[in-house]
Amino acid sequence: MTRLPGLPRLPGPTCDHGDVLALEIAGDRIEAGVLGADGAWRHRESRPSDSALGSDSIIDALVDCATELSRRYTPVAAGVAVPGIVDERTGLAVFSAHLRWRDLPLPRWLADELGIPVAFGHDVRAAALAEAQFGAGQGSRSLLLLSLGAGVASAAVLDGRILVGGQGRAGELGHLVVQPDGPSCPCGGRGCVESLASTTALLARYREARGAADGTTGGAAGGGTGDAAVDAAEVVRRAHDGEPAAVAVWRQAVAALADALCAAVVVLDPKRVVLGGHFAETLRVADLLPQVCADLSAALAERLTVQAPPALVPTTLHGQAGCLGAALLARRG
Numbered sequence: 001m002t003r004l005p006g007l008p009r010l011p012g013p014t015c016d017h018g019d020v021l022a023l024e025i026a027g028d029r030i031e032a033g034v035l036g037a038d039g040a041w042r043h044r045e046s047r048p049s050d051s052a053l054g055s056d057s058i059i060d061a062l063v064d065c066a067t068e069l070s071r072r073y074t075p076v077a078a079g080v081a082v083p084g085i086v087d088e089r090t091g092l093a094v095f096s097a098h099l100r101w102r103d104l105p106l107p108r109w110l111a112d113e114l115g116i117p118v119a120f121g122h123d124v125r126a127a128a129l130a131e132a133q134f135g136a137g138q139g140s141r142s143l144l145l146l147s148l149g150a151g152v153a154s155a156a157v158l159d160g161r162i163l164v165g166g167q168g169r170a171g172e173l174g175h176l177v178v179q180p181d182g183p184s185c186p187c188g189g190r191g192c193v194e195s196l197a198s199t200t201a202l203l204a205r206y207r208e209a210r211g212a213a214d215g216t217t218g219g220a221a222g223g224g225t226g227d228a229a230v231d232a233a234e235v236v237r238r239a240h241d242g243e244p245a246a247v248a249v250w251r252q253a254v255a256a257l258a259d260a261l262c263a264a265v266v267v268l269d270p271k272r273v274v275l276g277g278h279f280a281e282t283l284r285v286a287d288l289l290p291q292v293c294a295d296l297s298a299a300l301a302e303r304l305t306v307q308a309p310p311a312l313v314p315t316t317l318h319g320q321a322g323c324l325g326a327a328l329l330a331r332r333g
C-alpha cells in the first residue's frame with residue numbers, strides 16, 4: 001500500500017453529514033480516500049490491483065479496501081468511479097475491455113456490503129467534475145478534460161453540468177477516426193485517436209519506426225528502441241531532442257489529438273481544455289508536460305478557424321482527479 005500526500009484543504013461546500021469514502025478503479029490501481037466533512041482528506045492511498053487476474057480479483061480488492069476504510073472512518077456515503085462504459089442511471093458498469101467485465105451492479109454490491117448510500121460514475125467524467133470544482137478548470141463553467149493514458153478519453157462540463165449523453169457514452173474522443181486507413185484500434189476500428197496517441201500506441205509505433213530505421217523488426221520488448229526501459233514519456237523526450245523516429249511518431253500523435261480536440265471544440269465550445277490522465281502525470285513528473293501542452297495548443301490553434309482557441313492547461317490535481325471526483329459524487333448523493 002502506498003500512501004499519497006493529501007491535497008491541501010479543499011475550498012467549496014462541505015458535506016453537512018460527515019466523511020465520505022472515495023474509490024476509483026484506475027487501470028491497475030485502486031485509488032481510495034476518505035474526504036472529511038471539513039473538505040480535507042483524512043486518508044489517501046493507492047493500492048495495486050492486477051487486471052490480468054480478471055474482474056473478480058479487482059472487485060474483491062475494491063470491496064476489501066472499501067470495507068477496511070469504512071470500518072476505520074465510518075463514512076456516511078461512498079462514491080465509486082470506474083472506467084469503460086458506465087450507466088450512471090441504472091448503476092451498471094456496462095463494459096470494460098481492459099477489466100473484462102459486463103453489466104456489473106457495482107454500486108449495489110458496495111451499498112449492500114457497506115450499509116451506506118453509494119454514488120456511481122465514470123472515471124473521466126468524475127475527474128472532469130473535480131477539475132471543474134477544484135483543479136485546472138476552476139472558474140470555468142465549460143471545460144473539456146482530455147485524459148491521456150493507455151487509452152484516450154475525454155469528458156465535458158458544459159454550463160456547469162457534466163455531459164453524460166443520450167446513451168451515457170459522451171466523451172469517447174479516443175475512438176474518433178482521424179486516419180481511416182490508420183492502425184487498428186482495440187475497439188475494432190482503424191485510425192482512431194487512441195491507435196495513434198495512447199501510451200501503448202506511442203511505444204508500439206516508436207518501436208516500429210526504430211526497427212525500420214535500424215533494419216530490425218521492432219515490436220518485441222525493447223526491440224527497435226535501443227533500450228528496453230523506454231516508455232512513452234521517453235519517446236516524447238526523444239522527440240523534443242530531435243530524434244527522427246520519435247519526432248515522426250510524436251508528430252502523428254499530436255496531429256491525431258489536435259484533430260480530435262478541434263472537432264470537440266467546434267461542437268462543444270469549451271472555455272478551457274484540461275490535459276489530464278495518468279500519462280499527463282507521468283509527463284509532469286518527467287518535466288515534459290508544459291512542452292506537451294504547448295505542442296497541442298499550437299496544433300489546435302492551426303486547425304481552428306471560427307472559434308477562438310480555448311486555453312489548454314495541465315491538470316493541477318496530480319493523479320488525484322478521479323478519486324476526488326468520486327468523493328464529489330458521494331457528497332452529491
Ligand SMILES: [Zn+2]
Pocket residue numbers: 174175176185186187188189190192194195
Ligand atoms: Zn477505436
